[in-house]
Amino acid sequence: MIRGRAWKLGDDISTDHIAPGRYFHLRNDLEKLAEHLLEDVIEGFAQKINKGDVIVAGKNFGLGSSREHAARIIKIAGISCVIAKSFARIFYRNAINVGLPLVELKETDEINQGDELEVDLERGVVRNLTTGREYRFTPIPKFLLEILKEDGIVNYLKKHGTFPEV
Amino acid sequence: MGKTLTEKIFSEHTGREVKAGEIVLASVDIAMAQDGTGPLMIKEFQELGFKEVKVPKAFLFIDHASPSPRRELSNSQKLMREFGKQMGVVVFDMGDGISHQVLAERFVRPGDLVVGADSHTCTAGGLGAFGTGMGSTDVAIVFGLGKNWFKVPEAIRVVLEGKLPEGVYAKDVILEIARILGSDGATYKALEFQGSCVEGMDVDDRLTISNMAVEVGAKAGLMPSDEKTREYLKKMGREEDYRELKPDPDAIYEQEIVIDVSKLEPLVALPHYVDNVKRVSEVEKEKIKIDQVFIGTCTNGRLKDLEIALKILRKHGKHPDVRLIVGPASRRVYAEALEKGLIKEFVELGAAIIPPGCGPCVGIHLGVMADGERVLSTQNRNFKGRMGNPEGEIYLGSPAVAAAAAVTGYITDPRRLL
Numbered sequence: 001m002i003r004g005r006a007w008k009l010g011d012d013i014s015t016d017h018i019a020p021g022r023y024f025h026l027r028n029d030l031e032k033l034a035e036h037l038l039e040d041v042i043e044g045f046a047q048k049i050n051k052g053d054v055i056v057a058g059k060n061f062g063l064g065s066s067r068e069h070a071a072r073i074i075k076i077a078g079i080s081c082v083i084a085k086s087f088a089r090i091f092y093r094n095a096i097n098v099g100l101p102l103v104e105l106k107e108t109d110e111i112n113q114g115d116e117l118e119v120d121l122e123r124g125v126v127r128n129l130t131t132g133r134e135y136r137f138t139p140i141p142k143f144l145l146e147i148l149k150e151d152g153i154v155n156y157l158k159k160h161g162t163f164p165e166v
Numbered sequence: 167m168g169k170t171l172t173e174k175i176f177s178e179h180t181g182r183e184v185k186a187g188e189i190v191l192a193s194v195d196i197a198m199a200q201d202g203t204g205p206l207m208i209k210e211f212q213e214l215g216f217k218e219v220k221v222p223k224a225f226l227f228i229d230h231a232s233p234s235p236r237r238e239l240s241n242s243q244k245l246m247r248e249f250g251k252q253m254g255v256v257v258f259d260m261g262d263g264i265s266h267q268v269l270a271e272r273f274v275r276p277g278d279l280v281v282g283a284d285s286h287t288c289t290a291g292g293l294g295a296f297g298t299g300m301g302s303t304d305v306a307i308v309f310g311l312g313k314n315w316f317k318v319p320e321a322i323r324v325v326l327e328g329k330l331p332e333g334v335y336a337k338d339v340i341l342e343i344a345r346i347l348g349s350d351g352a353t354y355k356a357l358e359f360q361g362s363c364v365e366g367m368d369v370d371d372r373l374t375i376s377n378m379a380v381e382v383g384a385k386a387g388l389m390p391s392d393e394k395t396r397e398y399l400k401k402m403g404r405e406e407d408y409r410e411l412k413p414d415p416d417a418i419y420e421q422e423i424v425i426d427v428s429k430l431e432p433l434v435a436l437p438h439y440v441d442n443v444k445r446v447s448e449v450e451k452e453k454i455k456i457d458q459v460f461i462g463t464c465t466n467g468r469l470k471d472l473e474i475a476l477k478i479l480r481k482h483g484k485h486p487d488v489r490l491i492v493g494p495a496s497r498r499v500y501a502e503a504l505e506k507g508l509i510k511e512f513v514e515l516g517a518a519i520i521p522p523g524c525g526p527c528v529g530i531h532l533g534v535m536a537d538g539e540r541v542l543s544t545q546n547r548n549f550k551g552r553m554g555n556p557e558g559e560i561y562l563g564s565p566a567v568a569a570a571a572a573v574t575g576y577i578t579d580p581r582r583l584l
């Protein structure tokens with residue numbers, strides 16, 4: 001079960017917001033790159049968050065480049081899950097591959113900055129412990145959940161030697 | 167039941183008949199990574215314990231930060247060269263050009279499945295291939311296994327009818343599509359282009375349109391292959407790679423949009439989103455001052471684009487306050503532009519020519535703007551900070567719109583300057 005405080009972001013958060021291109025030279029040092037996570041959106045974001053916090057965004061989160069570093073540094077910075085109205089395709093795939101759970105939820109506007117959230121991926125439930133509201137989302141397809149459960153595709157392939165059954 | 171081009175290509179690569187919506191394991195023809203994503207790809211390749219590269223054509227491109235502007239990058243580029251030698255993977259190094267352009271010139275065949283650790287791998291769609299961007303780990307898996315999992319996307323039919331008016335180009339067409347669909351209008355889907363405008367278009371223009379399919383969230387943007395494709399491949403010295411490939415007439419599309427291109431005007435995408443598209447004729451009233459113009463990138467860095475820009479620039483000259491940067495998309499484009507005297511003209515007009523590669527597009531080097539400055543670029547993205555400075559603004563347009571801004575110093579309708 002995922003539990004953490006909400007950080008509210010808007011629509012169309014791009015990979016350039018998440019991992020600014022000007023830190024291109026830090027791509028081999030993800031811990032350092034993670035210090036700059038989303039800093040063009042919220043100053044000092046990486047320093048302000050606590051381990052386990054949840055990003056709650058609008059539509060099309062992660063649009064832009066294929067840089068997997070974006071999904072990775074969100075995880076490295078300590079975010080436990082990203083909830084958004086929708087995700088860009090490459091980002092979605094990268095997040096699953098690196099073991100970062102994503103939740104597609106239409107009602108993100110009802111969640112406020114700082115709300116305490118609980119996410120049950122398998123059952124497809126988000127609970128807002130602050131407001132007492134509960135939301136259902138379409139659970140992640142089994143194929144992808146298998147990958148998430150092993151903390152990403154690399155661990156999955158190392159352990160099972162092949163892809164989950166399609 | 168008829169198939170979309172997407173379904174045809176995935177059927178061929180999974181060895182059975184597949185339909186949109188299915189998750190499949192498909193074999194890949196071409197895989198690549200660039201210097202931003204390659205080092206992580208190599209790390210994951212090694213982490214997964216792969217000993218050899220199993221994909222038929224695998225490449226590494228040092229195009230993003232090249233020649234290297236700093237030590238950390240030089241070190242990771244060295245790692246790429248070493249990996250290439252060790253694994254027998256060809257490394258296209260500084261000066262060779264942008265991955266998508268080089269792949270189109272030399273390797274992509276109609277019907278191929280192409281994956282790249284770069285979101286604009288969809289450019290390959292211009293030749294009738296299914297090209298799609300993935301992350302480093304996904305590409306590492308393709309390098310090591312020759313295949314990966316895919317969800318066969320549903321397709322949107324984009325019908326482009328009519329003839330482009332004077333001063334309106336392929337870039338304006340894809341900006342119009344971005345305006346209509348928005349930056350997430352085609353998420354998880356493929357765009358399939360058809361119609362008389364597409365039929366009349368050469369491959370250079372098709373590449374420009376396919377290149378920006380990802381800007382509306384699409385997984386790929388495919389053109390049918392036809393005589394224009396054959397002509398292009400012949401020019402590239404590989405006519406034998408040609409085959410005709412079209413969607414079935416009764417293919418099922420998730421959605422259809424029809425655009426009469428003869429009604430289009432020059433367009434511009436305003437900061438900070440690609441779908442923030444306006445008519446140049448309207449925007450020019452605001453007298454938006456431009457400090458730097460960049461003509462290049464995988465979207466519009468081809469010979470034709472340089473010619474379009476020069477047509478305007480040689481007539482009117484460059485405004486003294488505008489910095490003009492020109493980046494040929496590949497070594498081949500550069501050589502051709504030299505041969506035709508285009509580079510000399512640009513140089514004499516006051517432009518700075520940068521080596522084939524991504525240049526300022528990615529915000530690491532070769533033209534980072536100052537705080538508060540505005541750039542008009544022929545590239546595909548204008549997100550905040552994209553070109554290295556979140557305090558600047560990026561406007562996107564065709565090479566003609568870019569050239570017009572370089573002439574007058576503000577956003578200008580190029581039709582008056584033709």
Ligand code: SF4
Pocket residue numbers: 230264265266284286463464465523524527528545546
């Ligand atoms: S030119 Fe720009 S968009 Fe194209 S591959 Fe290079 S950085 Fe990416």
